[in-house]
Amino acid sequence: MIAIYTLWLREVKKYFRSKSRIIGSLGQPLLFLVALGFGLGPIFKAAGQGDYIQFLVPGIISMSILFLAIFSGISVIWDRQFGYLKETLVAPVPRWQIMFGRTLGGATVAVLQGIIVFAISFAFGFRIHSFGLFLEAFVFMSLVALIFTALGTAIASVLEDMHGFQLIMNFLVMPIFFLSGALFPLAGLPKVLKTIVMFDPMSYGVDGLRGTLGGISQFGLFTDFWILSVIVVVLISVGSYVFSKIQV
Amino acid sequence: MDNIIEIKNLTKKFKNFTAVDGITFDVKKGEIFSFLGPNGAGKTTTIKMLTTLASPTSGSILINGFDPAKQQNQARASFGIVFQDPSLDDELTAYENLNMHGMLYKIKVKERRERIKQLLNFVELWDRKDDLVKHFSGGMKRRLEIARGFLHHPKILFLDEPTIGLDPQTRNHIWEYLKKMNKEEGTTVFLTTHYMEEAEKVSSRIAIIDHGKIIAQGTSEELKKSTKTNSLEEAFLKLTGSEIREETVKNQVMTGHARVWRK
Numbered sequence: 153m154i155a156i157y158t159l160w161l162r163e164v165k166k167y168f169r170s171k172s173r174i175i176g177s178l179g180q181p182l183l184f185l186v187a188l189g190f191g192l193g194p195i196f197k198a199a200g201q202g203d204y205i206q207f208l209v210p211g212i213i214s215m216s217i218l219f220l221a222i223f224s225g226i227s228v229i230w231d232r233q234f235g236y237l238k239e240t241l242v243a244p245v246p247r248w249q250i251m252f253g254r255t256l257g258g259a260t261v262a263v264l265q266g267i268i269v270f271a272i273s274f275a276f277g278f279r280i281h282s283f284g285l286f287l288e289a290f291v292f293m294s295l296v297a298l299i300f301t302a303l304g305t306a307i308a309s310v311l312e313d314m315h316g317f318q319l320i321m322n323f324l325v326m327p328i329f330f331l332s333g334a335l336f337p338l339a340g341l342p343k344v345l346k347t348i349v350m351f352d353p354m355s356y357g358v359d360g361l362r363g364t365l366g367g368i369s370q371f372g373l374f375t376d377f378w379i380l381s382v383i384v385v386v387l388i389s390v391g392s393y394v395f396s397k398i399q400v
Numbered sequence: 401m402d403n404i405i406e407i408k409n410l411t412k413k414f415k416n417f418t419a420v421d422g423i424t425f426d427v428k429k430g431e432i433f434s435f436l437g438p439n440g441a442g443k444t445t446t447i448k449m450l451t452t453l454a455s456p457t458s459g460s461i462l463i464n465g466f467d468p469a470k471q472q473n474q475a476r477a478s479f480g481i482v483f484q485d486p487s488l489d490d491e492l493t494a495y496e497n498l499n500m501h502g503m504l505y506k507i508k509v510k511e512r513r514e515r516i517k518q519l520l521n522f523v524e525l526w527d528r529k530d531d532l533v534k535h536f537s538g539g540m541k542r543r544l545e546i547a548r549g550f551l552h553h554p555k556i557l558f559l560d561e562p563t564i565g566l567d568p569q570t571r572n573h574i575w576e577y578l579k580k581m582n583k584e585e586g587t588t589v590f591l592t593t594h595y596m597e598e599a600e601k602v603s604s605r606i607a608i609i610d611h612g613k614i615i616a617q618g619t620s621e622e623l624k625k626s627t628k629t630n631s632l633e634e635a636f637l638k639l640t641g642s643e644i645r646e647e648t649v650k651n652q653v654m655t656g657h658a659r660v661w662r663k
Contacts, residue, residue: 158503166491235487239548242451243504244477399454 155245156253163224163257167264174265181216181269185209185276188335201337207368209273210361211334214296217266218354221297222325224258225304228395229314238400247396255305255388259297266293270365281367288373289364295380296357300328302387309394327352334358338370353383403462404429404556404588405450410459412445419445421612422459427556427605432582432589434603436596436636438645442612443592444484447560450590451481464555477505480549480587484560486541490534494525494544497533498551505552519547523577539570546574550581557581559591563598571595575602596633606632610640 167173189205196204231237240250280286307320331345332354338346349355360376363369369376405427412420420442427433437443448454450461452468452475461468464478488497495516502512520526523543533541542562549557559578563571579602582589593599599606600620607617616623616639620632627635 154503154506158500162489162492162500165496169491234490235483235485236489237487238453238483239487239489239501240504241453242476242479242481243501244473244506245504246473400448 153249155243155249156256159240159250159253160257160260163254164260167261174268177216177220177265178268178272180219181212182272184212184215185273189276203277205273205277206279206366207337207362208335209270209276209278210365211332211358212273213266213269213293213365214332214334214354214358214361215329216269217262217293217296217357218300218329219325220265221258221262221300222304222320224261225255225301225306225391226308226317226320227258228254228305228308229311229317232308232400233313237398241398241400247398248392251305251392251395252388255298255301255391258301258304259294262297262301263290263293266297280365285364289361292357292360292364292376292380295360295377295384296354298384299353299357299380299387302384302391306387306391306394309391309398328354331355332358333370353380356380402428404464405433405590406460406462407446407450408460410446410449410461411457412442412449412454413457418612420449420456420609423609423612423614425607425614425617427588427590429555430582430586430588431604432578432591432602434599434606435590435592435609436594436599436606437592437609438640440645441609441640443609444560446609447481447558447590447592451479451558452476477552478554479556479558480552480554481558482542482545482549482560482562484564486545488533488541488544488548491532493530493532494520494536495529497544498548501548501551507552515551516547519550523547524573539566542566542570542574543577546577550585550587553585554587556588556590559589561592561594563593563595571598578602596631596636600632608636608639615639 185205185208189208193204196202196207201207228237231240241247243250331348332352333349334354338349341349356371356376356379359369359371360373360380363373363376403426407426408424409422410420410424411418411422423446435443435446445454449456450463450468452472455469463475466475466478468475492500498516498520499512502516507515517526520529523546525540525544525547528536528540533544536544546562549559563574566574575598578589581587591603603620605617605619606623608615608623616626618626623632623635624630627638629635629638
């Protein structure tokens with residue numbers, strides 16, 4: 153178990169050490185809150201949907217978790233290029249523990265980032281529905297973080313260098329975010345789009361957070377929780393498997 | 401048991417290329433063994449198979465009595481390794497790099513602290529222990545990696561071209577460290593290098609690999625005698641020829657990447 157702790161510690165230490173990374177990754181969520189939150193807010197209200205900031209913030213928290221989690225997972229590629237991966241691969245511990253430790257570490261960092269965005273959102277007029285549900289919100293953030301760190305790790309385990317990075321950003325991460333219902337309500341969507349949204353794991357994370365923080369959930373918190381939990385287990389298993397097959 | 405490493409008919413094939421072709425040799429407990437060969441001869445691939453990083457196509461390996469393909473964790477606990485390319489975490493300090501290594505090898509806290517202090521003093525980096533590794537020079541990084549390789553009292557230390565690109569001062573120091581640890585702790589040292597003089601000075605026995613096959617082995621005296629030459633370098637050139645080699649293995653791997661992305 154100490155191996156899991158070691159790899160977790162490494163991720164967390166490096167996060168706190170790199171202030172520019174913490175501040176840098178706040179830029180995008182802030183931009184979204186300002187441009188979309190205030191830009192589309194009046195239309196949203198005119199359409200009778202209520203306060204857009206209130207609707208948007210859980211989506212933006214999920215987005216910052218998604219991005220940081222994927223990047224943490226992808227860092228396997230950096231470690232491969234800078235050589236540290238080999239050091240962990242020859243250590244006398246089962247490879248799944250190495251993968252699990254990295255994933256927990258990456259997910260922890262992503263959740264921390266989510267909490268920072270959450271705190272900042274109060275300055276934008278976000279009001280939490282009930283503080284009693286904060287623990288549940290934390291659970292949803294953690295599930296989203298675990299899913300996408302594991303996904304990033306799995307992808308990075310089969311790639312050999314950063315050439316595929318643009319591919320992953322444009323054909324995986326961006327669609328996961330934009331098609332998750334983070335920015336728009338599901339009611340009245342074209343059928344095709346709605347189906348796609350239903351197949352996006354992120355949708356359930358966004359919905360779970362919206363349910364706990366904002367008090368409105370489309371699928372129900374229980375459904376969100378189970379779907380996310382199953383995906384976590386599947387992705388961590390798949391990720392451990394492909395990670396344990398890495399040959400350098 | 402006299403032999404700490406036993407290799408029989410070891411072969412590694414990539415798609416249409418045989419990197420290691422049925423090699424057989426032993427390394428004796430407590431010796432410094434040099435594994436020499438031109439670029440692309442199969443040295444690094446062999447080390448990867450010995451250290452559980454790649455699986456053999458056929459043949460057998462015993463490391464400290466364990467099969468690296470099946471008893472991975474016992475085999476891994478038996479050796480330390482200094483890779484050809486750097487493998488430190490630049491964003492961590494020297495101390496943290498060693499400490500995390502000690503944690504991964506399950507060394508108890510107190511023992512870990514003492515051992516790290518001993519080894520950092522040994523490679524003359526104790527006063528830089530809290531500096532981030534990214535501020536270190538190439539030679540300092542190498543020394544730190546050597547300290548890390550010895551940290552868990554391995555039975556065998558593998559070093560893949562440990563002195564490449566370093567100044568003569570650092571190279572000399574590194575060989576001193578290795579000889580000293582070999583003597584004091586009885587660690588078997590398995591190394592590859594292109595510096596023939598250094599190999600001649602430190603190693604008790606030498607094997608030469610070319611085109612994936614062992615073409616000669618013995619002490620440097622024996623190699624010189626059998627080739628009727630005066631230095632190991634001449635013996636090496638006589639055995640392996642003097643034309644320049646392409647790094648076939650790397651080329652193979654790189655076309656492999658290209659193929660992945662074309663899909």
